[in-house]
Amino acid sequence: MSFVNIKKQYLAIGMLVFVILFLFNTRPVFQCQFNPEQSSYLPTIYGITPTYLRLAQKADLTRLSQTLMLVKNFHWIIIEDSEEKTKLVANLLKESNLKYTHLNVKTQKSKHSTLLDINVCVFQTVKFNTSWYCASGVEQRNTALDWLRTHLATAEDKRGVVYFMDDDNTYSLKVFEEMRKVKKVGVWPVGIVGGMRVEMPVVTDGKVSGFNAWWKPFRPFPIDMAGFAINATMFLDHPEAKFSRKVQSGFQESEILKYFTTTDELEPLADNCTKVYVWHTRTQKPSILNPKKLKLKHPPIPDDHIEV
CATH class of the missing domain: 3.90.550.10 (Spore Coat Polysaccharide Biosynthesis Protein SpsA; Chain A)
Structure with missing residues (x-):
């Protein structure tokens, strides 16, 4: 048997395995679409x-x-x-x-x-x-x-x-x-x-x-x-x-x-x-410092334009 024919056989087997794996992996998708139990009504x-x-x-x-x-x-x-x-x-x-x-x-x-x-x-x-x-x-x-x-x-x-x-x-x-x-x-x-x-x-x-x-x-x-x-x-x-x-x-x-x-x-x-x-959790009220009262040498950049 020639090398070319052997190569074709391996290629054919590889393609067959690929198709089987593809159908196997996609099977749950078809089940999801057509299985009436999985598509039951949700109020x-x-x-x-x-x-x-x-x-x-x-x-x-x-x-x-x-x-x-x-x-x-x-x-x-x-x-x-x-x-x-x-x-x-x-x-x-x-x-x-x-x-x-x-x-x-x-x-x-x-x-x-x-x-x-x-x-x-x-x-x-x-x-x-x-x-x-x-x-x-x-x-x-x-x-x-x-x-x-x-x-x-x-x-x-x-x-x-x-x-x-x-x-x-x-x-x-x-x-x-x-x-x-x-x-x-x-x-x-x-x-x-x-x-x-x-x-x-x-x-x-x-x-x-x-x-x-x-x-x-x-x-x-x-x-x-x-x-x-x-x-x-x-x-x-x-x-x-x-x-x-x-x-x-x-x-x-x-x-x-x-x-x-x-x-x-x-x-x-x-x-x-x-x-x-x-x-029943509750968010703790944030404690935000007032830069004006801190009298910082280099106060923070104003951030009023940023939505928090």
Whole structure:
């Protein structure tokens, strides 16, 4: 056999191996396209996030947005506590490539006092200390719910779940997987909140029988805003459901949940409320030095033109 024929045989064998490897490696792609189990429907998650101007705002929103980029079928509704939409938030949303709705509404203050109106801040006594506790994000969340109802009323697919998200919390991707299971109202534990390592519903025989909460345990639903999600269509069934300035801080969760459920109807998720997939973290307020007060020989170059 000539050298040329041997060379052709090796070449043919090499091409055959290449084709087999190519088909083998691309097989999962075809499975992904045609396997009905892998292409199952994922309900839309509507994440509602109030936000306000502060030095760490962009840092918090950047961290959160990069988590949300990994969540499939997610719609971010972000509402600024502002008279108008800011360039900082608008630019961040455009660059995120997320599906989003950008809204704004300013929290209104009383015209007659430097303090917020009595309906905004409710005087409370906690043990031996007295202070004003102001509920935040009320107008912003209600504005988002108004948008949501208008959107769902005309949407072909009304299925989905609503999740109220603080912009400085920490979220595992697993919490989004859990909330897609919600039929009416689903609940799960929240870490580092209410003076506890974990605040959580107590589950007995697969049902919520109580709550492990230290801060204001007498609340109808002693649970953090990050610890539940609601079926989106229920907001169409209950157009009156909204947050209120007439309830004290810590009762906003109970205020919204009372429209949809009772304790024994809650759906315990996250392995019967034994796994923590969200943490009530808070960004420490930055301490920025004032160069004018330092009387430096060579003060820093002005940086007001740089978005931080």
